[in-house]
Structure formats: structure tokens, C-alpha cells
Amino acid sequence: MSVPKVLVVLTSHDKLGNTGKPTGWYLSEFAHPYDVLNSASVSLTVASPRGGLSPVAPGSIEDAKDDEISQNFIKSETTKPLFEQTRPLSEFVGNPSAIAPYSAIFFPGGHGPMYDLPTSPESQQLIREFWEAGKAVAAVCHGPAALVNVKLSDGSHLLKGRKVTGFTNVEEDQVGLTQVMPFLLEDKLKEAAGPEGAFVKADQPWGEKVVVEADGRLITGQNPASAKGVGEAIVKFIKAQK
Template structure:
């Protein structure tokens, strides 16, 4: 039987206090989906359910990315018919992994969501793979296990870096910088590629994180490897 993965998307569509749309970032769903959809059974959820907002800037940014553009044309139902996230509480046993898709959206509705934090705890304590890419590893910064310890404490982890955030001009717009919070929560174990926008995938046992859009395929491949497919 194919392994089952719960993909988590944002429901948030506005970029902080700017009058700009946001959401999830196209290649960060398209590439892991491309790697995993034929080998696993994927279920997609978001806090509100229904259509999850796609960051329009990511469509233009990946206009030359065949995988992303093909996904955009052929797989609308993946993000337009998501299930409500809270319906998966208590169901970690039904899945083999959980994966959070990046974009700026998760910074506003998933990072401090009690539902999300409970899901992360349930999946981790059930021995499942817990994974995220780009801004989405920020959802782990404050996720605590049943004994009160932080999930990422003492574990190497990566996410969108301070330098990358500065280069896209949004350092003052996000609620916090993922690198800062994960560096603190992990106890100084945050790692990153040698240069901004370089690929970096970190596998710490069942915890898998990727730095940026360039790392999305690698995260999908790391999840597949961890699942043995």
C-alpha cells in the first residue's frame, strides 16, 4: 500500500499590512507533488479548507519552470478543494508523513496555530515524518512535544534565510524572521546554503526541512527516501 502524506497549505492571502496578495508558493507545492504523487497518496489540508490562496507572484517567478507550469494547468483541484486542517487531529496513525508547503502565507496563519502545533506533536510522537520547505519550517519554531521540549531543540534545521528575506524586501513585513526564531529554538543549529537561493535540504532523522524554492525538489526526494519509495 502506498504511503500516505498530509500536505498542509495556508489559508492566508494578504501580505502583512501591505495591500499585496500572498499565499503558498507555486514551486514549493508543485515540485514535491511532482516527486511524490505517483509513489504516495496525498491529502491536502488548510486551516479554513476549500481553496487555498496561491501567491500570484510565484506564478510569474516560475514562468520558465516546466514542472510548476504543468502543475498549475493540470492540478487545480489539489489546492482548490482542501480539507479543513482540524479534521486531521487525532489521525496521525492514518498517515506516514506531514509536509508544510512554503510561501509567506504560513507566517500569518500557521506558525502560532494551536491546531497546527497539536498536529505536529501528534505526527512526531506517532513516529511519522515531519517536513517543511522555505518559510514553512517556521511553523516548527514554537512546536512543543508532550514533555514540553521544543521539537527542533538540538536538531539541525533550515528555512528561508534573513538574507533572502532582505533581498525580497519583506523583512519588516513578516511577523518574525524564520532564521532568527529557528536558530534560537534549535539552540544554534540553524544551517543554510553557502549562498542565498542555493539548495539546502536538512534531514535530521524524521525531521526534514528545506531552505527555499530551489530546495523543494530535494525535500520531496528526501521525504520519498525516508518513506522508502
């Protein structure tokens, strides 16, 4: 029996707008899904727009200083190569045989993805190819930024008429970065889902919320607290395919 595989896509972007501050992907939003997937014997390959080192947001390391799972992930010699030696998205785009072994594509968050993934032609095409091959598309926190501009082959938006979640406007305001972002993720996700769809969020900011749509194939999580649940939803989808 072949080992199930998930393709993880991280950001290549390391600057927080014009603030001069560093950014990247958010540690716990990769570490916790990784822990869930690894425990379920799912193999992960990691890619990014440029390939090579994908930057982890320094603040997310500090935020997770008391989080054993995240600390083990960032320090382990087993997991370091996952984000230090990512493969370029161009290796997978337009190559059905390259994506054939994978059951899902997953986008962790962090503010970095807001800057490069929404406008990456390779990312948009890869998401479309995964979706139209019947695979799952998953993202957490700012990771759904990768989905806001994705059109399917028939010209319709991937998110049209669907329920979706992601980092909310209130949460962005509470971290003081509303004016720094290239757009507000909640607004763009609402626009993409359209009147037939919906942006869904937890009752309170920072609460856990995972939204699963389209027979388990579209999985989105609101914030860091939702990362483990997104990993669990991916595992559930993979098990249902057997």
C-alpha cells in the same frame, strides 16, 4: 500493499502584512515535491487551517512561468482540487485513526505560512501528534514557520538540539520583505534549536540546502531551490519504513 500517503498543509492566509498585496503558498515549493512524490506513487491529501481554497501567491506563478513542472501543476484539472478543496486541520487533530494512514506531514512555503501556521493550535498539535507517532515532519522555505512554536508532550521544543534550515534573513532582505514579516524565520529557528542545535544554510543565498535529522524524520529545505530535494528526502524516509 497499501499506498503510502503524505498529508500536505497549506496556508489559509492571503494578505502580505499591511501592504495590501496578495500572498499565499509558493507554487514551485508544492509543485516540485508533488512531482517527486507522485512519481514515487505516494498519495497526497491537502489540508489548511480553514479548509477550502488555499491561496497560491500570484508572484510565485509569475516566478515559475518558465518552469514546466509548476505550470503543469497549477493548470492541471487533476491537481487543482488539491489546493482548491483542502480539508480543515480540525478533521485530523486529536484523531489517531485519521493520521494513521500517513507517513509524513509536509509544509510548503510562501509568505502566507508566516502569518497563520506558527500560531495555529491545530497545526502545532498535529505536528506533535505526527512526530510522537514516529512519522516524518517536513517543510521548505517559509514552511518551517509552522515548527517554530511546536512543543512536544514533555514540554520540550520539537527543534531543540536539532539542525534545521529555512528561508534566511539575507534572502528575506533580498526580496524586500524583512520589515513586512511578523518575525524573521532564521532568527526564530535558531532560537528554537537552541545552543545545542544549529541553523544550517547554503554557502550562497538561494543555493540548495536540505537538512535531514532524527533518522530522516525531520526534513527542512532552505528555499525554492530546495523543494525537489525535500520531496526526495520524504520518499527516502517512506521507503525506509517498508
